[in-house]
Amino acid sequence: MAIQWFPGHMHRARTQIAELMPQIDLVIEVLDARLPYSSENPLIPDLSAGKTILKLLNKADLADEKHTKAWIEHYNSLPNTRAMAITGLDKKQVKSITKFCLNLFPDRGAQKKAIRAMILGIPNVGKSTLVNSLAGRMIAKAGNTPALTRHPQHIKIADGIVLSDTPGMLWPKIHNIASGFRLAASGAVRDTALEYFEVAEYTANMLLQLYPDEVKARYKIDELPKTGELLIELIGRKRGFLRAGGVVDVHKAAEILIHELRGGKMGRVTYETPEMKIEEEQALVILAQVKAKEEQEKKDRKKPQR
Numbered sequence: 001m002a003i004q005w006f007p008g009h010m011h012r013a014r015t016q017i018a019e020l021m022p023q024i025d026l027v028i029e030v031l032d033a034r035l036p037y038s039s040e041n042p043l044i045p046d047l048s049a050g051k052t053i054l055k056l057l058n059k060a061d062l063a064d065e066k067h068t069k070a071w072i073e074h075y076n077s078l079p080n081t082r083a084m085a086i087t088g089l090d091k092k093q094v095k096s097i098t099k100f101c102l103n104l105f106p107d108r109g110a111q112k113k114a115i116r117a118m119i120l121g122i123p124n125v126g127k128s129t130l131v132n133s134l135a136g137r138m139i140a141k142a143g144n145t146p147a148l149t150r151h152p153q154h155i156k157i158a159d160g161i162v163l164s165d166t167p168g169m170l171w172p173k174i175h176n177i178a179s180g181f182r183l184a185a186s187g188a189v190r191d192t193a194l195e196y197f198e199v200a201e202y203t204a205n206m207l208l209q210l211y212p213d214e215v216k217a218r219y220k221i222d223e224l225p226k227t228g229e230l231l232i233e234l235i236g237r238k239r240g241f242l243r244a245g246g247v248v249d250v251h252k253a254a255e256i257l258i259h260e261l262r263g264g265k266m267g268r269v270t271y272e273t274p275e276m277k278i279e280e281e282q283a284l285v286i287l288a289q290v291k292a293k294e295e296q297e298k299k300d301r302k303k304p305q306r
Contacts (some may be wrong), residue, residue, distance in 0.1 A: 013167040017047055020164055023116055026101060027053045028163075030121030030130060032186055033063035033085055034270050036071045037277040038179035039122050039188065052080050054100060058126040060085035067270035074274040088130040097134065098158050108160060118164040124187045131155065131165050139165070176280055178202075182271045187262050197232070200254030203261060204228030206271060214266045232257060 027048045032039040036057055044053070055075045060068055068085050075083035082100070086093040102108075105115050121127035132139055134157045155163045181202040183189055205228035207215050212224055215231070219238055225231050236242070236253030243249050260266065 014043065014047075017118070017120070017166055020118065021047055021049060021051075024051065024118045024164065025105060025115050026117040027051050028056060028097070028117055028119045029053055030056045030058050030119065030125050030127045032122075032125050032188070033057035033060040033068050033071070035179075035182045035186055035272050036075075037272050037274075037280075038176070038182040039125055039186070041120065041122060044120060050080065052082070052104065054097070055081060055083040056097065056130070057083065057085040058088050058121075058130060061087045062264050062268060064268050064270035067273055070274055074277075086130075088126045088133055091133065094130070094133040098161060101161055102159055112160075114156075114160050114162045116162050116164065118166065120166055122183070122188050127165075131163065134158075134163060175284055178280060182206075185258060185261060185271070196258065197251060197254045200232055200257045201228040204231040204257060207231075207261070207266065207269070210271075211266065211269055214269065218260070218266055 027044065029040070029044055036055070057063070057068060057071060063085075072083045072085060075081050084093075084096065084100070086097070088094070101115050101117055108115050119127060119131060135155050136157075139153070139155055153165050155165060157163050180189075181199055184199040185203045185206075208224060208228060208231060215221065216224060219235055221234065221238075225234055232250055232253045233248050235257060236248035236250055239253065239256060241249040241252040241256075261269065
């Protein structure tokens with residue numbers, strides 16, 4: 001199942017961002033430190049038109065530190081890109097964001113001209129919490145439900161910086177199926193828009209591969225099953241989620257797995273690495289080439305024969 005969620009207000013947000021962008025000096029993109037690649041919006045490079053982008057890997061306290069370090073190095077190696085890891089409620093880390101902006105535009109203070117920064121991010125990445133921390137007051141609604149911010153707003157924060165906050169925005173079609181599952185597992189997609197068991201099965205397989213020891217410790221398992229489906233069933237039995245006849249309630253077990261992962265009960269977990277990003281992007285290019293070839297062959301077959 002491909003994960004897709006692009007309600008009407010997200011389409012409006014895309015239009016509003018494009019209209020505001022010519023006035024913006026700096027783009028701040030908030031990513032989820034557990035899945036930086038999947039939480040990047042592929043629309044932003046086109047929308048930002050070559051402006052400097054600061055990638056903020058938020059929720060770093062939930063992510064695997066060694067992988068976060070690798071992601072920071074990856075982003076800092078890219079043109080017009082800087083990156084830092086933060087936890088949105090850490091005031092010291094939040095102050096470092098304003099410091100970065102001021103260092104990037106050192107003459108603005110003398111000119112008495114505000115630095116215009118736009119903050120972007122997918123739903124439920126912690127953007128609203130970060131905006132409130134930067135502003136030092138409650139500006140944006142914050143919570144664990146995606147898409148609480150519905151309209152752009154402009155906020156004056158410390159040291160002559162004006163921050164344009166925008167609604168959390170996904171993109172019309174998530175081409176990478178694995179990214180769709182990771183986004184769903186993280187909570188970036190409304191639960192009503194996904195099939196819990198399929199997401200949990202993908203997530204269970206991911207955890208078995210990347211964090212087997214954490215799974216053993218969390219669910220008190222001596223010998224891990226070979227598949228995500230079997231892991232979900234085992235979790236259901238261990239937690240007593242049984243229906244009549246001793247049948248496991250796999251939907252309830254799937255919900256528990258997803259909610260405990262989101263809540264950090266597995267420890268510090270990162271869903272993907274820079275190497276995975278490169279491999280998956282290469283696979284997408286090959287897939288696109290195959291599809292283009294098939295489409296061309298289909299068109300050629302429809303041409304009248306002479």
